[in-house]
Amino acid sequence: MRYLGIEPKRPKIAVVDFTCCEGCELQLANKEETLGPFLGALQVVNFREVSSEKREDYEIALIEGAVSRADETDRLRRIRKQAKVVVAFGSCACYGGVHRMKNAYSLAAANREVYGDKPKDTDLVRPVKEIIPVDLEIPGCPVNKEEVERIVQHLVMEVPYNFPVYPVCVECKQRFTVCRYDLGELCLGPITRAGCGAPCPAGGLGCWGCRGPDADPNYEEFIASAKKRGFGEREIKERMSFFGGFEGVVP
Numbered sequence: 001m002r003y004l005g006i007e008p009k010r011p012k013i014a015v016v017d018f019t020c021c022e023g024c025e026l027q028l029a030n031k032e033e034t035l036g037p038f039l040g041a042l043q044v045v046n047f048r049e050v051s052s053e054k055r056e057d058y059e060i061a062l063i064e065g066a067v068s069r070a071d072e073t074d075r076l077r078r079i080r081k082q083a084k085v086v087v088a089f090g091s092c093a094c095y096g097g098v099h100r101m102k103n104a105y106s107l108a109a110a111n112r113e114v115y116g117d118k119p120k121d122t123d124l125v126r127p128v129k130e131i132i133p134v135d136l137e138i139p140g141c142p143v144n145k146e147e148v149e150r151i152v153q154h155l156v157m158e159v160p161y162n163f164p165v166y167p168v169c170v171e172c173k174q175r176f177t178v179c180r181y182d183l184g185e186l187c188l189g190p191i192t193r194a195g196c197g198a199p200c201p202a203g204g205l206g207c208w209g210c211r212g213p214d215a216d217p218n219y220e221e222f223i224a225s226a227k228k229r230g231f232g233e234r235e236i237k238e239r240m241s242f243f244g245g246f247e248g249v250v251p
């Protein structure tokens with residue numbers, strides 16, 4: 001494949017998973033109309049959902065999932081040593097994701113609730129950047145496949161990628177969706193980074209903030225405005241805590 005007369009380098013890529021549901025990997029694997037060209041731009045050397053290769057000579061590592069066990073920490077450090085570019089792939093890797101809810105309870109209580117009398121080795125849930133330096137974060141639960149394809153093109157061409165700086169509301173209005181607030185529902189669209197195409201409000205659900213904050217979120221105004229519309233502090237807090245993207249600013 002040539003682009004503008006240039007033969008791309010086809011970097012070697014690994015897609016690896018930690019504490020997650022593997023839904024972000026599935027996003028890459030399940031869009032068949034572009035899977036061929038997508039894989040053609042890369043050499044996939046380790047990605048168990050699409051290949052039986054298990055090589056360790058990758059240059060780019062897409063890391064899916066949060067960290068919640070000691071052995072995962074060691075594995076992450078080995079990946080950082082090998083990869084030139086480390087990408088946190090999906091909201092679990094970027095923010096801890098839904099698993100981060102476990103941190104609100106004691107580890108013993110969480111273990112008891114989930115595993116009963118067969119406790120597992122489990123630790124507080126942390127995003128990848130709390131363990132190793134990360135070069136790029138691709139948020140979303142799951143990631144947006146079209147956006148990942150654009151980002152991979154940029155990585156292959158070694159051109160920086162700029163995420164949208166505006167909030168989900170912009171994309172929501174572009175598709176003429178009725179605002180969830182006008183229907184009496186809570187929505188984090190005004191403070192959440194766009195790029196997903198605003199599928200949740202269009203599908204009948206206020207935004208839950210899976211992509212984390214936009215470039216310049218006005219939290220004070222957002223929270224005051226949500227309260228003015230009758231939403232309580234607890235409800236706002238629960239919504240903002242869900243994926244971990246608003247850690248540190250949750251009221």
Ligand code: SF4
Nearest residue numbers: 020023090091092141
């Ligand atoms: S970000 Fe969401 S879809 Fe992706 S692995 Fe985590 S839980 Fe699954």
Ligand code: SF4
Nearest residue numbers: 169172179180187189
């Ligand atoms: S539904 Fe949510 S994302 Fe859409 S315009 Fe209203 S607040 Fe913004």
Ligand code: SF4
Nearest residue numbers: 196200207208209210
């Ligand atoms: S609308 Fe909100 S919750 Fe839904 S995909 Fe976009 S950022 Fe995530």
